[in-house]
Amino acid sequence: MAKDSASDHASDTGRPELRVLRQGEWDTWFDTLIRAFGGVPEPSEERELWDSLTELDRSLGAWDGDTCVGTAGAFSFRLTVPGGASVPAAGVTMVSVAATHRRRGVLTSMMRRQLDDVREWGWPLAVLTASEPEIYGRFGYGVGTFHVSAEIDTSRVRLSVPPGTDDVRLRYAVPADVLDVCEAVYARKVSGRPGMLARLPGWERLGLLDAESERKGASPLQCVLAERIGGSEATSVEGGGGRREGGEVVGYARFHVKPEWDANGPKGSVHLRDAQALDPAAQAALWRFLFDIDLTSTVKAYGRPMDEAWQYQVSDIRRCALRVRDSLHVRLVEVGAALEARTYQAPVDVVFEVEDAFCPWNSGRWRLSGDAKGASCERTTDAADLSLSVRELGAAYLGGVSLGALGDAGRVRELRRGALAEASAGFASTVAPWLPHGF
Known part of the structure; x- marks a missing residue:
C-alpha cells in the first residue's frame, strides 16, 4: 500500500x-x-x-x-x-x-x-x-485519478447481466496455484486503461498478501477463475483435487468472506480484493457470483474503477453506498516529453503558458499538437492560448479530470476563445483512468 x-x-x-x-x-x-x-x-x-x-x-x-x-x-x-x-x-x-x-x-x-x-x-x-x-x-502533483468504493446490499440489489454471461464457467482455485494465469489476465488489461501499472517481477506477490492479523474475522484469501470452455488458450492448473484441464481463463476474482449472524439469520459479507476480466460476460459472471455467495448479504468493494460496468447493471444504485476518493496524484517532471507520450482523443493545437515554481525547467510556453495518432510538444514563443500550472496538467494528464472543469474552478485561464474546449476534448479519455493497487 x-x-x-x-x-x-x-x-x-x-x-x-x-x-x-x-x-x-x-x-x-x-x-x-x-x-x-x-x-x-x-x-x-x-x-x-x-x-x-x-x-x-x-x-x-x-x-x-x-x-x-x-x-x-x-x-x-x-x-x-x-x-x-x-x-x-x-x-x-x-x-x-x-x-x-x-x-x-x-x-x-x-x-x-x-x-x-x-x-x-x-x-x-x-x-x-x-x-x-x-x-x-x-x-506540483495534481489528483489525476479517482476510484469508487461500495457496500452493496445484495439482499435487495439485483444484477442485470449481458448475453453470454451463462457461457462463462466459474471454479474455485487456490490463489497461489493460479497466480500465473491471473497475472496473464492482468497483463492483457494494462494497455487498455490509463493509470494501470505494468507489474514487474515481485509485484505479483502483492495480491497474495494474506496475514491473519489483517483479516478482521474474515476467511483466508479465496479465488475464483472465470473460464470460457473451448477457448483458444486452454490452461492446465494445479489446485484442489489435483491437476485438471480448463478452458481459456478470461477473468478472476480474489476475495474474503466474513461470516456473521444475528437473531434473524446469516448476514455475512464478501470483501473483494481484486477482480479482472477480459470481456463483459466474464466480468458480469464474476460479479454475479460475488452477489450470490451463500449466507452473505453485502459485497464490499474498495478502490474500483469509476466506470466499472456493475454500476450500470445494478437494480438500485442507492443501495450500493458509493463513495468516491482521490487515488493517483500525477506530476509532470518533463512537460514536453510527458505530453508527447500520450495521444489525444480529438485534434488539439494549443499553446500552454505553464507555471512550475518547483521545477522551473518546465515553466514557459509549450505548443502541443496532437490527435489519436500521436503528438508533439515543443517550446514556443507564440502567444499562449491557456495559462495554468503544472499541477493542473498533472490532474488532466490521464484523461480523468476535465481541463474545462478546472477552468470553471479558476485553475485554468483561457486566453484564446475556444482553446479550453478544444484542449478538454483532446485530453479526455473514453475509459476512466484507474490505479489498480497501491504502492
Whole structure:
C-alpha cells in the first residue's frame, strides 16, 4: 500500500543530511516510516515484501547523526497513458518525516532531490498516492485519478447481466496455484486503461498478501477463475483435487468472506480484493457470483474503477453506498516529453503558458499538437492560448479530470476563445483512468 506521512516548513537551521539509502540501512529506514504512521508493526510477510521491492538506489534517507529522521523512495514503474503507451514513471512512496524534525525543510529537500533525480533518470512522470492530499500540491502533483468504493446490499440489489454471461464457467482455485494465469489476465488489461501499472517481477506477490492479523474475522484469501470452455488458450492448473484441464481463463476474482449472524439469520459479507476480466460476460459472471455467495448479504468493494460496468447493471444504485476518493496524484517532471507520450482523443493545437515554481525547467510556453495518432510538444514563443500550472496538467494528464472543469474552478485561464474546449476534448479519455493497487 502507499506510504506517506510528511509535513514541514523550510527553515535555515538544523537540516539533516540527505543521502541515498545504503546496504544494511533498510530496517532502520523502514522503522522510521512505520513510527511516522503510528508505530504499529506490519505483518512479517508484508514487511518482507516491501524489503524485497525497495530499490535502494532510488530511496532517500534524511539523517540527524546516526538517527534516520526522514524517508522517501521511488519504484521504477511503467504507467499506461491515453493511447495505450507504457511510460516510465517514478512511483513515489515511503515518504515520512519524524515528528521530532518537522518544520526544518526535510520534506522539501527530499522532494527537491527526488524530482531532480527523476529528471536525471530521463523519466517524464512521477506519481504517488497520498495519506494527506494537501501535502503534495505545492510540489506540483495534481489528483489525476479517482476510484469508487461500495457496500452493496445484495439482499435487495439485483444484477442485470449481458448475453453470454451463462457461457462463462466459474471454479474455485487456490490463489497461489493460479497466480500465473491471473497475472496473464492482468497483463492483457494494462494497455487498455490509463493509470494501470505494468507489474514487474515481485509485484505479483502483492495480491497474495494474506496475514491473519489483517483479516478482521474474515476467511483466508479465496479465488475464483472465470473460464470460457473451448477457448483458444486452454490452461492446465494445479489446485484442489489435483491437476485438471480448463478452458481459456478470461477473468478472476480474489476475495474474503466474513461470516456473521444475528437473531434473524446469516448476514455475512464478501470483501473483494481484486477482480479482472477480459470481456463483459466474464466480468458480469464474476460479479454475479460475488452477489450470490451463500449466507452473505453485502459485497464490499474498495478502490474500483469509476466506470466499472456493475454500476450500470445494478437494480438500485442507492443501495450500493458509493463513495468516491482521490487515488493517483500525477506530476509532470518533463512537460514536453510527458505530453508527447500520450495521444489525444480529438485534434488539439494549443499553446500552454505553464507555471512550475518547483521545477522551473518546465515553466514557459509549450505548443502541443496532437490527435489519436500521436503528438508533439515543443517550446514556443507564440502567444499562449491557456495559462495554468503544472499541477493542473498533472490532474488532466490521464484523461480523468476535465481541463474545462478546472477552468470553471479558476485553475485554468483561457486566453484564446475556444482553446479550453478544444484542449478538454483532446485530453479526455473514453475509459476512466484507474490505479489498480497501491504502492
